[in-house]
Amino acid sequence: MFKRIFLTIVIALLALVAVLFFNTFRFTSKQLPIEAVASPEASPSALQHFQEAIRYKTISNGDPSLFDSTQFLSFHHFLETAYPKVHSTMTKEKVADYSLLFKWEGKNPALKPIVLMAHQDVVPIEEATRTMWSVDPFAGEVKEDFIWGRGTADDKINLISIMEGAEKLITENFQPERTIYFAFGHDEELGGSGARGTVALLKSRNITADLVLDEGGIVTKDKIPGMTKPVALIGTSEKGYLSLELTAEKNGGHSSMPEAETSIDILAKALVRLRENPFDATFSESTQGFMEHVGPEMPFLQKIFFANRWLFEGVIIGIYEESGSGNAIVRTTIAPTIIQAGIKDNVIPTFARATVNFRLLPGDSSINVIKRVNKIINDERVTVKPFNSFIGEPTGVTSENSFAYKKIDKMAKKTFANTITAPFLMIGGTDSRHFSEISEGIIKFSPMTDPIGFHGINERVSIDGYRTTLWFYEQLMRDTK
Numbered sequence: 001m002f003k004r005i006f007l008t009i010v011i012a013l014l015a016l017v018a019v020l021f022f023n024t025f026r027f028t029s030k031q032l033p034i035e036a037v038a039s040p041e042a043s044p045s046a047l048q049h050f051q052e053a054i055r056y057k058t059i060s061n062g063d064p065s066l067f068d069s070t071q072f073l074s075f076h077h078f079l080e081t082a083y084p085k086v087h088s089t090m091t092k093e094k095v096a097d098y099s100l101l102f103k104w105e106g107k108n109p110a111l112k113p114i115v116l117m118a119h120q121d122v123v124p125i126e127e128a129t130r131t132m133w134s135v136d137p138f139a140g141e142v143k144e145d146f147i148w149g150r151g152t153a154d155d156k157i158n159l160i161s162i163m164e165g166a167e168k169l170i171t172e173n174f175q176p177e178r179t180i181y182f183a184f185g186h187d188e189e190l191g192g193s194g195a196r197g198t199v200a201l202l203k204s205r206n207i208t209a210d211l212v213l214d215e216g217g218i219v220t221k222d223k224i225p226g227m228t229k230p231v232a233l234i235g236t237s238e239k240g241y242l243s244l245e246l247t248a249e250k251n252g253g254h255s256s257m258p259e260a261e262t263s264i265d266i267l268a269k270a271l272v273r274l275r276e277n278p279f280d281a282t283f284s285e286s287t288q289g290f291m292e293h294v295g296p297e298m299p300f301l302q303k304i305f306f307a308n309r310w311l312f313e314g315v316i317i318g319i320y321e322e323s324g325s326g327n328a329i330v331r332t333t334i335a336p337t338i339i340q341a342g343i344k345d346n347v348i349p350t351f352a353r354a355t356v357n358f359r360l361l362p363g364d365s366s367i368n369v370i371k372r373v374n375k376i377i378n379d380e381r382v383t384v385k386p387f388n389s390f391i392g393e394p395t396g397v398t399s400e401n402s403f404a405y406k407k408i409d410k411m412a413k414k415t416f417a418n419t420i421t422a423p424f425l426m427i428g429g430t431d432s433r434h435f436s437e438i439s440e441g442i443i444k445f446s447p448m449t450d451p452i453g454f455h456g457i458n459e460r461v462s463i464d465g466y467r468t469t470l471w472f473y474e475q476l477m478r479d480t481k
């Protein structure tokens, strides 16, 4: 009897090992066999233009009264001066006053156009961190082989590289196969009214695009554990955005005679319940695509895990959950961001309010989130309503078989040597989410290697990195077929 049980266990284990190995050996590379083409040096004028672009304080503040239109108009003037051929060859329209839409007519009207996006605006410098910068953030300084300043990585490198590429190609009398639009929003960091206006304009002209390329994933050398090669993260979907305001109400009064529960207690409990009941973790389509592309390139042990997600899903999710950024990849996140109650230290307030920001995994929806939040809080004294900011549902997923994905996959391979490419879920928001009305081929990819200081201190990109960004756009514009 014992012997039979033992034998059964051994056979089951052997079968399991056989299945794991079988799946692992079948888990083969999805990388295109394309060699990178060496990029030329960035010209001195390309470097100067990038430096100058940083000097315009095209800042998106939360407070509209701080909007400085002269900075945007001067920036437009600088573009006209730096890129005369672009301006004489392409048509230019202004949308929502400060967003720019260029059109470069292609040779073949039978092919749908492509749209290259970038945004002109930058986030402000947090006053408390001003002294932590080792350069003036708006000087466009070159130091230690880096270009420094607010907007270098987010997102002027893309805007300037697109303009440099076009100016160079027009100088060679080159005309693209497809029509190419450049859509440069002016308020991406505030939700993108410029991008929305641009989409409305294109839609009114019945224009649909085979590819819309905006900022997003980057090329990273060290952020993927276990990978020795750089990985180009090609964004194929984007999380949604929702803020909810929670209000707890209970008659207040004198703080010398508190009831068993106050509005602040009720609100605090609701927040604790929310945080203690996270949304379920799951692999979205883009994340599954990521594993399918990166997994086969991993060392054997990790490869076994990625090839057998039916068994190891829990283990992989556990690893993702260890960091805030990893956790954001596998679930809709909950972040309390504002809390308000009380006016005086001896008065118990009647109302206590909190704002909670949610980032929705593709497949989730704002209606679902609101339902679930009410269920978890389960307290009639707490009302839940959308906070006074925009709601962005999660985007659809751009197919790996689309023209858009294949084109960017190929161009990434042709630009970045010895690099693995993979689909990717974009955690933050971009202007491109507004373009789903006119394109099914939206890609969120910034062709740059490990930029530093996104929205933070000492933002910078290397001169070497700038060279490859220029090269990526030049090759893309040359090959739009």
Ligand SMILES: [Zn+2]
Pocket: 119, 154, 155, 188, 215
């Ligand atoms: Zn950006």
